[in-house]
Amino acid sequence: MEFETIIGLEVHTQLNTKSKIFCSCATSFGEDANSNVCPTCLGLPGALPVLNRDVVKKAISFGKAINAKINQNSIFARKNYFYPDSPKAYQISQFERPIVESGSVEIEINGETKIIGITRAHMEEDAGKNIHESDYSKVDLNRACTPLLEIVSEPDMRNSTEAVAYLKKLHSIVRFLGISDANMQEGSFRCDANVSIRPKGDNKLYTRVEIKNLNSFKFIQKAIDYEVERQIEAWSDGKYDEEIFQETRLFDVNKGITRSMRSKEEAADYRYFPDPDLLSVNIPEDLMKEGEAIPEMPDEKRDRYIREYGIKMSDASVLTSELELAIYFESMINEGASVKGAITWLNTELLGRLKGGNTLKDCGVDSKILATLVKRIDEGKISGKSAKEILDVLISKKGGDVDSLINELGLEQVSNDEAIIDIISSILESNKDKVIEYKNGKDKLFGFFVGQVMKQSKGINPSKVNELLKIELAK
Missing domain, CATH: 1.10.10.410 (Arc Repressor Mutant, subunit A)
Known part of the structure; x- marks a missing residue:
């Protein structure tokens, strides 16, 4: 029997505001435990939340970027549950009327495009963080009340490759917008994956399993692939009803498996009701205009590169996949590098050398250095072979002067x-x-x-x- 996979994703993006969503505590990462807290984010009796205007503006910007409906009137609700890292025993979130609804993004798989629907994106506060050490646990509440935008997709993805492509597109959108640093290692861009299977040709939706708190594209793909195989095996063995039930699971990165965490709550379990301490959010026109004034998005930039520079779709897609790459490329062009040379030496030569752990930011070869290398090739001063030798030295030494290295290594071509x-x-x-x-x-x-x-x-x-x-x- 052939099966079809149904995947929907919930992405939690930490917004890069200076202060938290309902209080003035700092959102800075890496501070001493429980140092960025106050009566409001600790949930102490009598403390009242006040909505951060910048959170609303950033949510509007995201809605604009995904061509969604932006509700100028939305409401906050209390989502009731108890976890050790949630001091109030409820989370302030949005339920019935979120700020963003009915958007979509376009992904590209093997040269073909697919539209992934986005059901909603709503504002909410983050919980704290549990720290487990040997036989005891501690709670750090610095992250409590940090502003999140939860982005909920339609169940439109059919395999882990599509899921990762969708997540990478969201990641680039929030980075291009400048509303989040989307640092996955620090937890400011993390994902919950809802996964189910069904026989091909069947339109019924079967039991879905949620895989919680995935914060790496690699682990997201592995977790989804494992869970799909687990569900197919249970179905094939006649144990689907016995082994597959609605639950929340965690991905064990060391063993490469998902394991049960708890039974999955439904909306009714959270006993949502409007938060009595917060008025409904009525967005004035001036704030709407501020939020909707967004910069050039990845797809727009990609299309402009193709139109203005006459480059291939594949090259333009790589250059606009990350904000840093697009900035680097445009800087090389501004420094006088040829378009063809910039693409070859950035996309192929430099990125090809950074697969071992170095990043564009810390490799030591900035856009001006690489542009100079390209110009010397175009001028005929050095050959492409010599340029590769120089680039290797630049990376090993974390930078340097191109012209000095040409002289030191005796690589200048005779062009007279x-x-x-x-x-x-x-x-x-x-x-x-x-x-x-x-x-x-x-x-x-x-x-x-x-x-x-x-x-x-x-x-x-x-x-x-x-x-x-x-x-x-x-x-």
Whole structure:
């Protein structure tokens, strides 16, 4: 029996406001435990929440970016549950009327596009963090009340590859908007995956399992793939009803498996009701205009690159997949690098060398350095082979001066016409018989002459050799 996978994702994006969503405590990461807290985010009796205007603005910006409906009137609700890292025993969130509804994003898989619907995006507060050490646990509430935007997709993804493509698109959108640093290692961009299967051709939705708190594209893909196989195996063994039930599971990164965490709560279990301490959110026109004034988004930038620079879709898609890449590329162009050279030396050469752990930010080769390298190639001062050698040195030394390295390594090409003509004349004089054969129609000897000239001088410009050799042989 063939099965179809149904995947829906809930993404929690921490908004990069300076203060928390309902109080003035700082949102900075890495502070001493329980140092960024106050009576409001600790949930102490009598403390009242006050909504952060900047959170609303950033939520509006996201809604605009995904072409969604933005509700100018929305309400906060209390989502009631008890966890050790939730001091109030409820979370302030949005339920019946979120700020953003009915949007979508476009993903590309193997050259084909697919639209993934976004049901809603709502504002809410984060919980704290449990720290487990040996035989006891501690609670750090610095993160409590940090503003989140929870983005809920439609169940439109059919495999883990589509799920990861969707997450990467969301990641780039919030980064391009500047509303979140989306640092997955620090937990400011994390995902819950709802996964179910059904026989192909069946339109029924079967039991879904939620995989909680995934914060790496690699682990998200592995977790979904494992869970799909687990459910298919249970169905094939006739144990689907016994082994697959609505629950929340965690992904064990060491064993590569999902394991049960708790039974999955439904909306009724949370006993949602409007928060009595917060008025409904009525967004004034000036704030709507502020939020909707968004920068160029990844897809718009990609299309502009194709239109303005005449580059391939695949290259434009890579350059706009991350904000840092797009900024780096545009900076190279502004520094005078050719478009073709910038694409080759950024997309292929530099990124190809950063797969071992280095990042564009810390590799030491900034856009100005790489642009200089490209310009020296275009000028004929160095060959592509020499440029690769220089790039390796730049990365190993975490930076450097391109022109100094050309001199130090003796890699400058001979491009002076007179010097090259002298070498060519010497070669032709020494091989008069082959010159006669060439002029009698043995065209393949041209390669022989090129090789002889190149041997005479290390670093000679091959394009100049070809150009001048044709002129000399035609005399």
